[in-house]
Amino acid sequence: MDVITAPSPNFDARPPATPIDILVLHYTGMETGAAAVAHLCDPTAKVSAHYTVDEDGTIYAHVPEDCRAWHAGVSYWAGVRDINARSIGIEIVNPGHEFGYRSFPSAQIAAVTHLAKGIVGRHGIANARVLGHSDVAPGRKIDPGELFPWGALALSGVGLWPQTRKAKLSVAFEEGLRAFGYGLGPDVDAPAKSVIGAFQRHFRPSKIDGVADKECQAILAALLTEIDFAP
Numbered sequence: 001m002d003v004i005t006a007p008s009p010n011f012d013a014r015p016p017a018t019p020i021d022i023l024v025l026h027y028t029g030m031e032t033g034a035a036a037v038a039h040l041c042d043p044t045a046k047v048s049a050h051y052t053v054d055e056d057g058t059i060y061a062h063v064p065e066d067c068r069a070w071h072a073g074v075s076y077w078a079g080v081r082d083i084n085a086r087s088i089g090i091e092i093v094n095p096g097h098e099f100g101y102r103s104f105p106s107a108q109i110a111a112v113t114h115l116a117k118g119i120v121g122r123h124g125i126a127n128a129r130v131l132g133h134s135d136v137a138p139g140r141k142i143d144p145g146e147l148f149p150w151g152a153l154a155l156s157g158v159g160l161w162p163q164t165r166k167a168k169l170s171v172a173f174e175e176g177l178r179a180f181g182y183g184l185g186p187d188v189d190a191p192a193k194s195v196i197g198a199f200q201r202h203f204r205p206s207k208i209d210g211v212a213d214k215e216c217q218a219i220l221a222a223l224l225t226e227i228d229f230a231p
């Protein structure tokens with residue numbers, strides 16, 4: 001894998017004694033990869049990520065992993081808010097919903113998978129904490145979006161994917177979402193419908209309507225079981 005160093009000035013120190021225990025995937029949402037890399041390295045933009053992965057699989061390294069990159073913004077997961085403090089962020093080049101959202105080429109996904117595997121291994125990040133920006137900022141962000149192949153990534157050993165559609169949820173859907181890590185109500189300042197939509201965008205991308213139907217319930221039940229059995 002080609003890794004090109006493209007240093008960004010947009011980072012600071014992680015707070016003391018903060019574990020690196022979340023991986024956040026984004027899309028760039030800009031017309032070209034070059035524009036996205038330039039933006040992430042622009043001192044006036046005040047945004048960054050640790051890495052950008054271009055559509056041809058080229059990896060750009062912007063910020064050292066032990067430093068805090070500025071990619072998640074206002075966010076929440078499993079009781080914590082400063083997601084940047086404890087995460088690694090990967091920007092995946094794609095024009096996004098604003099400029100012509102399209103599928104992620106296989107060379108790009110291979111590079112993301114390779115990069116993510118290394119990160120998860122180095123820091124011991126749990127599969128249930130490999131997340132999309134939309135998961136940690138529902139109602140505000142929808143990247144990397146419903147075309148991102150989370151299932152394939154999970155097959156490669158990175159991230160969680162429901163192994164069955166037959167599990168039965170023993171709690172109310174919103175309670176289950178919260179147990180999984182999603183923020184609700186004041187946690188995220190977004191209506192429950194947006195949070196359910198974020199869940200669907202990640203785990204049931206064929207229908208994103210914010211309605212917790214039977215299939216969503218079964219998927220959430222399966223995911224919760226997988227967390228329980230995780231090492």
Ligand SMILES: [Zn+2]
Pocket residue numbers: 025026027071133141143
């Ligand atoms: Zn993002």
